[in-house]
Amino acid sequence: MDNYIGRLKNNDYSINKLLKGIKYYDNVSRHTSISNARTTCCLRKKRNWLATMLLCAFIGPLGIHRFYTGYPIIGIIQLLSFGGCCIWMLIDYIMIALNKYRDKDENELSEYNGTVGFIFLILLVVGIIIGIMSPSK
Numbered sequence: 001m002d003n004y005i006g007r008l009k010n011n012d013y014s015i016n017k018l019l020k021g022i023k024y025y026d027n028v029s030r031h032t033s034i035s036n037a038r039t040t041c042c043l044r045k046k047r048n049w050l051a052t053m054l055l056c057a058f059i060g061p062l063g064i065h066r067f068y069t070g071y072p073i074i075g076i077i078q079l080l081s082f083g084g085c086c087i088w089m090l091i092d093y094i095m096i097a098l099n100k101y102r103d104k105d106e107n108e109l110s111e112y113n114g115t116v117g118f119i120f121l122i123l124l125v126v127g128i129i130i131g132i133m134s135p136s137k
Contacts, residue, residue: 063077069104
């Protein structure tokens with residue numbers, strides 16, 4: 001069994017496809033698990049869609065939504081670049097609103113509401129239009 005698990009550790013596709021969330025028991029009947037973070041994704045709680053959306057909407061340029069969804073390195077880069085001059089933050093905002101954004105474990109965000117996502121997109125468009133139409137001082 002150890003040889004079989006060792007071979008599967010070297011094959012990322014097998015780990016993601018076959019071993020996701022599966023627990024193994026050795027000959028002594030004690031619990032063992034594969035020491036790969038990708039296999040424990042099913043054991044973690046899913047991140048909430050609305051919390052991610054609100055974090056991105058209000059403090060998106062700081063990259064806090066990236067920290068929340070498990071991307072600390074990208075979060076630091078967004079923090080230092082002010083959300084990629086807000087372009088990266090806008091892309092994340094649209095992806096979250098359309099439920100195309102995934103957390104670090106490639107899980108969908110939980111409790112997605114399409115109506116609320118559509119409202120957030122409309123607010124984004126209205127905000128951009130108001131920003132363009134407002135006179136500069």
